[in-house]
Amino acid sequence: MERRIEVNRNWCKGCRICVAFCPKNVLELDRKGTVVAARPGDCIWCGDCEIRCPDLAITIVREAAS
Amino acid sequence: MERRIEVNRNWCKGCRICVAFCPKNVLELDRKGTVVAARPGDCIWCGDCEIRCPDLAITIVREAAS
Amino acid sequence: MTPTGTVTPTGTGTLHFLQGNEVCAEAAVYAGMRFYAGYPITPSTEIAERLAWRLPQVGGTCIQMEDEIGSLCSVIGASLTGLKGMTATSGPGYSLMQEAVGYAIMAEVPLVIVDVQRGGPSTGLPTHASQGDVMQVRWGTHGDHAIVCLSASTHQDLFEIMIRAFNVSETFRTPVVVLIDEIVGHMREPVRIPDAGEFELTERLLTSVPRDVDYHPYFPREDGRLPMSHFGGEHRYNVTGLYHDMWGFPSDDPRVTNDLIHHLMNKLENRKRDLTFTKEWYTDDAEIMLISYGASARSARHIMEDRRAVGMRMGLIELQTLWPFPGELVRERCRQANYVVVVEMNMGQIVHEVKTAVDRPERVFLANRVDGEMITPVDIKHLVRVIQGKGI
Amino acid sequence: MTPTGTVTPTGTGTLHFLQGNEVCAEAAVYAGMRFYAGYPITPSTEIAERLAWRLPQVGGTCIQMEDEIGSLCSVIGASLTGLKGMTATSGPGYSLMQEAVGYAIMAEVPLVIVDVQRGGPSTGLPTHASQGDVMQVRWGTHGDHAIVCLSASTHQDLFEIMIRAFNVSETFRTPVVVLIDEIVGHMREPVRIPDAGEFELTERLLTSVPRDVDYHPYFPREDGRLPMSHFGGEHRYNVTGLYHDMWGFPSDDPRVTNDLIHHLMNKLENRKRDLTFTKEWYTDDAEIMLISYGASARSARHIMEDRRAVGMRMGLIELQTLWPFPGELVRERCRQANYVVVVEMNMGQIVHEVKTAVDRPERVFLANRVDGEMITPVDIKHLVRVIQGKGI
């Protein structure tokens, strides 16, 4: 199982909700005010960011390993 | 104190409510369907007829004796 | 049971002796109406009462809503899913429905509203005769719009007009108002309910676009009609009261909005001919032309027959279509008349349309009555005498 | 703070830079309005917002009701007790108010309704320009009735028109609609709020009948006015939306009902002169007469000034009274014009009244725009070129 944090930068409005509620402080806003996964290695794939994003801009992609 | 049963015959619509709920069976409808106090002597002046008349057609008059 | 008298309606079907309101209900069922929602109001309530009993017998639904607003809204919803829908009310209730009427116009939802008029304004004279809602039907909801309004004066006509109302509403995807009055609504007279098949019924024009292919709920065909797809069915789309594009999604692009409002007006205003229903008597030779509708037309017909019997050249146009107003036809027919007398039970509503339509507006007069009593043949006779300079 | 520019309003009072909606609110307070109830709706909401802040400062009451129906009903109640009352809304809300409008007409309750128009029908274009509610204001409620409707195109005029609205409503015991539009409502421009006393305010005409003497709330004086008594005060009487006698008790006596409806119509229709407010430019020599109102009149004025600068004889009548329609005046002023161009942002509403009023209806043209954008001076210019056979 491969996992990754996918941010739809066209949809993200930079509200910081995901940033604030990430238990591992994985996410950050960049200079343009859009989310980036600054510390993806710390991610515990809890999905808290994904379920709370008001813009459906974050997806935790879970793919069966190829 | 003098008391009497006063029926406003123009207002009475003959619904029988006072007749039915008089505890002493004092009242009756006449041939035209209007209430009369048939047995005023039996009246205990409880006022049940007065308060339930939908047409405000019965009054128990209580006058200080002259 | 066939009547042996000379004048009770004849033909196939069954003879009934009904209130006009009951006729509305029966005709609606005949026309295929299967969803009714309403809120009781005098003098229209018998429509709901009969349908509460009648509709379930044919598998339809009749629901009493919490108010008139909810009634029309739920009819709109039901109609979109594919059922022919209807509500009925009187002036006060129709006033309350105005916002939803606009929605039905904007979202192009076929449905029928019966307004059984009573005396207005306000609570007015709930059980008395009036024809005061004619202009309200035309202009009651906010914003530009066109609307269809039909009327009838006899129960047999009413039966047919109700069916036409449903047919027109389905053809043009538009709300149609059937405007009757307390007299026609409450009066009982014989009426024949024809066997199924005697009247042609317009069924909903459904899209031929197959499932999973892009369907445009708001893309008019060349002939102005818009094929529908049952809301909730094969095609997913959007419906809104906002200005919208051909998929039904909101748009404030000026081109889109401009086209939409023109489409909404033109689909009816340009098809007046298909929407004009009238009955005419002696329009070819009439020197005095009466124009009337609804119960008033009964009085007009009465005095016309009466006067013709004494040789007066009187004629009558009974308008069964009030909106869009058949101005062309009225001008045409009134050309040779010396006087035109509009008979209506209000302070003058259709009379203004007639004045605008005809060549010589100064020859148009109003015979009216606004006291809650039905206008009588004698009232009309008196007015005609006055016009003719004979005094009352 | 007096402006040094050439055109900002001058006079006593204070200079402000406000939205038209805010001007409505301030003018109403100036006019003595002390009870406001409303329900928010774009593009009128700023009226309520300003009054929520402003009215309590002068001891007044501003309440947000559960809907538009409740809003107008509570204003009617408050007005009867003696407070000048007002509500404001836009098309959809005004549609909902129709039943209560009829009540205010029937019960002869003075109050002011501001309708800040947006694009319709239905939800339409909530934040865009339109003048589509003109006919609704005239005919929106059921039954025969007359109504007063005023409009304005600049904030300084609007301030004055609001005051006139209250004055008229008090004089005639009638609801008055002030009909503006999204442009005027939302636009900010300088406005002078005059010192108290500069405008005369019409206060309620109170009965001189003493306590315990029979008072007739619905007995018109010779001049058509009906002295009032604060409901809840010295005289007990009845108020109803039914047809009623001079004590306010229901009646369906045909004489009573006939008199009442005629009174309700005539008190306004017969007093048109007192109710007609217009502004005129070059009506004496205009070959092309523009007729307009509200925001459209700003574009009309713009193109008129522009064309006159190049020598074209164009004139303008700005209607500040829309209802009762000042047909006489329009006919009078348009007599010498070659063309009459009605400028409005709808599919043609006032243009029909103009056509009915003038001697040569075939010379009346409509310059309109219905796509949610404000009609521009250039739009009008193009139409005029077309009329003159010059092409676009």
Added chain:
Amino acid sequence: MAVTDYLRRRFMPHIWCPGCGHGIVLNSLLRAIEKLELEKNDIVMISGIGCSARIQGYVDFHTMHTLHGRALAFATGIKMAWPLLKVIVPMGDGDALAIGGNHFIHAARRNIDVTAIIMNNSIYGMTGGQHSPLTPCGDQATTAPYGTVDSPFDVVRLASAAGASFIARTTTYHAREMTRLLAAAIEHRGFSVVEVLSQCPTYYGRKNDAGDAVAMMEGFRDGTVRIDRKTAETSDGDPGRLDGEAAGTPIGLFRREERPEYCEAYRRRVVEPAMAAGRGESETP
């Protein structure tokens, strides 16, 4: 003053049918007002449309007959404009809870000092016998020829949830109690609701084989259980539901509580501070 002195005697006899319970409400109401020794001029009665609403024509107060369902909205304007008036709003079950349901819950929420009397005959009387939102499920009505499928509201529970601060239920049979409860409701500062079960022999009675007015009132006598206010309030805070419910419709006083009254709150929390602060020069809201 005699009870009939509060009447506009010239309109009597009233239009209600023989045995109509609405007349008993009128009777009790006038007794309540007599008991409170109120001046005619201090009372405003605002009604909507319905048989029940016609009560306003017969009382010699300031009276207003408004639109179907809207009486409480009119009353809100009147009360806010003139808070010293006693405002009484008699309502039919349809008037109050069908078309007027929204104004009802909002008046309760605001806790405006108005007394709403809901004359519940389980039917639309005025329009001839259609079912109402208080018609018991299964009952007959002209618009429910197969029996109603709608469930009725419980007025007490609805008023309670919406925020009314005085709530009672009684019947025309219990005319003495009605007088007491109406008097208490009128005296209460805040939104008070008194539901009165009232017979419509003409439509509800006839349609449902409920017998004549007398039989229907006997039904009220036998089909109700009186609650003790204390019990009702402390047991669960939900005044409509009683353990005794199975035994019949609970009647009595369900709630009487002090909550800030709306006009008073508006004056104290809005008008007074605003007037004190005066108008800021150029400060916008």
Added chain:
Amino acid sequence: MAVTDYLRRRFMPHIWCPGCGHGIVLNSLLRAIEKLELEKNDIVMISGIGCSARIQGYVDFHTMHTLHGRALAFATGIKMAWPLLKVIVPMGDGDALAIGGNHFIHAARRNIDVTAIIMNNSIYGMTGGQHSPLTPCGDQATTAPYGTVDSPFDVVRLASAAGASFIARTTTYHAREMTRLLAAAIEHRGFSVVEVLSQCPTYYGRKNDAGDAVAMMEGFRDGTVRIDRKTAETSDGDPGRLDGEAAGTPIGLFRREERPEYCEAYRRRVVEPAMAAGRGESETP
């Protein structure tokens, strides 16, 4: 199906402000539907007018954007006409309980199988920040510059008194729970109400110094107490009132009960008997 497959992606990003809680409701709702494995074509979403109502534009179901406050009335017609559809009605607090309050209590009374999601941001968002019937007393709004004097409804209690058979409350912070509750509500046969406390940072937040979206969601986290459904139901039958109320707004599932559903009842008790009996020849109703 991926959650975003339920979206009409071409309209994204949506019009809501950054941080608007309504987006989280959209997010949770789509997850609930995904969980239930519903077909897009089986779902109808009917909304009124408001920021919240705009949710309907983004979901790839059958969607209808109606009139302010009237969505439940439209939904009633649709559901009665086509009972097999899943009908979801997202509503703003103003939409549902100001202008739409009457349709709300009547839909609850009828127990029609519709899911009402009340996106409660305590404000009118769409029109720019006026107070709503759910704005806490004393809060600021553009039409309450001195603070509101109105008391708010408690949606749970009101829905309960009116007759809703499924009632829950949650917040945008509790997004997972929201998904669960929405799924349960949609599955429930009867009128189901899910109130979601949702942040409007733009108006409510700014006016009330409530901070940004994050701060407001923290408020939801810290200001709520989860109830245990059993406790809520048995303690007093009044689901809105909790002993724990002082500790914060109760959230969770307050009621899930079986009551006859309206369309079903109409079919069984009216249509089937009527069709079976056929039409009496000359018999009138």
Added chain:
Amino acid sequence: MIQRFLFSGTGGQGVITAALVFAEAAVFGEGLNAVQTQVYGPEARGGSARSDVIIADREIWFPKVLQPNVLICLSQLAYDRFSPLVRPGGVTITDPFYVTRWQHATSRALEIPLHETIVALNGGDGLSIQGINMCLLGALSRLIPVVSPESLHNAVERRFPARHRERNLQALEAGTTLVRERVTTF
């Protein structure tokens, strides 16, 4: 042929149902045309009741009865109000229990003891007058040769549900008999 009937009385007597059954009998039994209207309204609550019926062998346009050929009054109020309207040569039918006549000039007047008859039929305390309207129709069918007793009989069967049918037919019958025995026809 055209005949205009005005039925009037007070609420509870069923005069409107009488008018309706009468008109139905004309339509279904006699093959005639008929139009029936009535006065609605709050007045109908316990107050006065009125219904107009026009029966004709041709089209009927104006449906109201301004001047009846036959006026039926079961209340004094109705009599006072409507009796002046009767057409010359018309008939006024009253029940002496309810109405004291004062109008003599223009119309023939018939008094029929319907109340007495129905009270006797119902065998009651004098208060139940159920069926008085059908009793009236029975009488009418004998007095006015427009609708036959048979047509009325059928109309009653048609209009009333089974449980009320018998009672109403009896009342109808009683009305027919009553006239035969007690009133001189014309």
Added chain:
Amino acid sequence: MIQRFLFSGTGGQGVITAALVFAEAAVFGEGLNAVQTQVYGPEARGGSARSDVIIADREIWFPKVLQPNVLICLSQLAYDRFSPLVRPGGVTITDPFYVTRWQHATSRALEIPLHETIVALNGGDGLSIQGINMCLLGALSRLIPVVSPESLHNAVERRFPARHRERNLQALEAGTTLVRERVTTF
């Protein structure tokens, strides 16, 4: 004199407030006439923002700006849409942080680093742009000789409640300085 301004950008930047304060400064500070309008609507939720201001020394009738003399764009969308509308001889003002210019023909173009300036002023993480609108006005007052810095200063004081006043005045000042230092006036 008549000057038409079109302020545009995205929600949250405060361009509408900028337009309003600018117009107020013209009216109260310069004694000129001014009309301000703006685009409302759901689009205003997080979407684009636009406000028109016309300033003149005479009456202003048509209040909308179809072709601005001065166009201010703080978003690419706005620039793409409005820049073709600028009158010949007009000015287009953009911030390079938000807008990449592509329009060259008809109008003079000025780029002002407002974003950079305000971020620096706010000393933040680059995300708080509060005050960017006042910064714009400060710059405008230097670039377009219609409204003086003093008038703007007064207008800001007038418009904002005490707690926000200082911050906005600083931003205004920063805009004025910015132009003096970094942009060539004309």
